[in-house]
Amino acid sequence: MKIKSLSAPIRRLHPEIISEIFKYAVHFLPRHALHSVRLSHVCCYWRHLALSTSYLWSFISLRWEVWKQRGLSQHQSMLDHFLGHSGSVPLSLFIDLHGVTDNSPLLRTLAGHAPRWKALSLYVRGDWSYILPLFRITDPSLPLLEKVELKCNHNFIHNFNPKSGPLGEITCFRAAPKLTSITLGFGWKLDTVALPWSQLTNLAVGTSGAPIHASMFRIVDVLRQCPELVNLELVARQDEERDEGMADQVQDRIVLNQLQSLTVSNAPMEAFIFRHLVVPNLHHFTFTPYRDHRSPPYSFTSYLDAFESFLTRSRCTITTATLSSRYVTYGDITRLFERLSDLQDVRIHLSHSYDESQKSFIESLGGFEEEWLIPFDHCSTSCLFPSLKRITIHGLQASPGLVDALVSVIRYRCGFVEGGVESPRVRLAFAFFDETIVSALAPHLQDCIASGLHLYSL
Secondary structure, eight states, rough: OOOOOOOOOGGSSSSHHHHHHHHHHHHSSOOHHHHHHHHHSSHHHHHHHHTTOOOGGGEEEEEHHTTTOOOOHHHHHHHHHHHHHTTTTTEEEEOOTOSSOOOOOHHHHHHHGGGGEEEEEEOSSSSOOOGHHOOSSSSGSSSSSSSEEEEEOHHHHHHHTTTTTTTGGOOTTOTTTTTOOEEEEEEOTSSSSOOGGGGGGGGSSSTTTTTTTEOHHHHHHHHHHHHTTSSEEOOOOOOOHHHHTTTHOOOOOOETTTOOEEEESSSHHHHHHHHHOOTTTTTTTEOOOOOTTTSSOGGGGGGGHHHHHHHHHTTTTOOEEEEEEEEOOOOHEEEEEEEEEEEEEEEEEOOOHHHHHHHHHHHHTTTBBSSOOOOSHHHHHHHOOOTEEEEEEOOOOOHHHHHHHHHHHHHHTTTTOOOTTOOOSSSEEEEOOOHHHHHHHHGGGGHHHHTTTTEEOO
16 A cells, blocks of 8 residues: 655645745845745755745844844854855845843954945834945945935934934945935935936935935935936925025926826925926826825815926826825816826725715726716816726725716726717726725626736725
């Protein structure tokens, strides 16, 4: 009698396939370095594969939250383990050691491997002096560095004067030949360290999770030094006292010929940006309007002229747009999108709970005549997004009236029209909504799905 193999099915996979799965898992969550360790603890077979896959150990995360139960010696031991098993693979570093009282040995160890740095993410809290060992390296020592992310809390910026402190003397990033991506978040000043602005292709001055407080004078100065930018994100708090009257002082345009993606989020200087940027190749636009809670309710109407001038001046064709509507009305949303007739991919984050307003907005997507839900004969001139192929909407209320309106819009967009009405020239291919909306829509859209519509839950 033959005895069947008792080995698990996954053990029958080729080792190279399992290694690729391991790489994907670690790459997907690079800041959680313990995943590599956990993979090596599953069984002896996985341990052998994990330890022999150098890429797994090239993501080094030194986070006090993860290691706070262990002493500095444990940090050093784990760091040595990762460096040893990563071989010669370029390193991606994430460092947040605000709770470690003496971490100089750790950072000196990393500084010794500076020629292998590929990406560096650094979060500085409180005292900044502990990070100096990272930067006491010579200018030509970062030949592989491609991406740098620098963030700090407000205590750091209050206690730090870049003109008198040693951080102002850091020049190692300026000479990094492959450094093309910079992210500055929270209190980090634009002039804290020398950076190779002229070679950057990706620049984030603040992020959605780490907005930065910056002067428009400095932002404008930086943008003028970045002619190669492809992606630009501005999530900045304006220094109103220093920037008062700046729109009148800056007369010439900022031309970014290579820019393809622009994000402007929660920034009170959005009108200034729209008036002064020229971006002929822009095709991806993300916008979250700003609102000062001390002022009356925000209306985007006052900025529409600046935005329309921005589009006309740039002569760009925006095909993908993302809008968060937290501080704008549905009328503002409609007026904004009326100026973007080439959109193919629309992503909207709704936060209003007014069902009738949502219903009216949804009906505008199909160009319907008021209450009759009858499409106009010429979608290209009457409805929003005549070239729409993909739509994503968060935050819709799952009321019967809104669902009915959405069903009518989607059916029309998919070419299911009645009464001799002309079909839209472009068919909707992908639709993403909250799960409750998709559950309500699916039974009414089976013919659309059968004809090629992909309906997904968010």
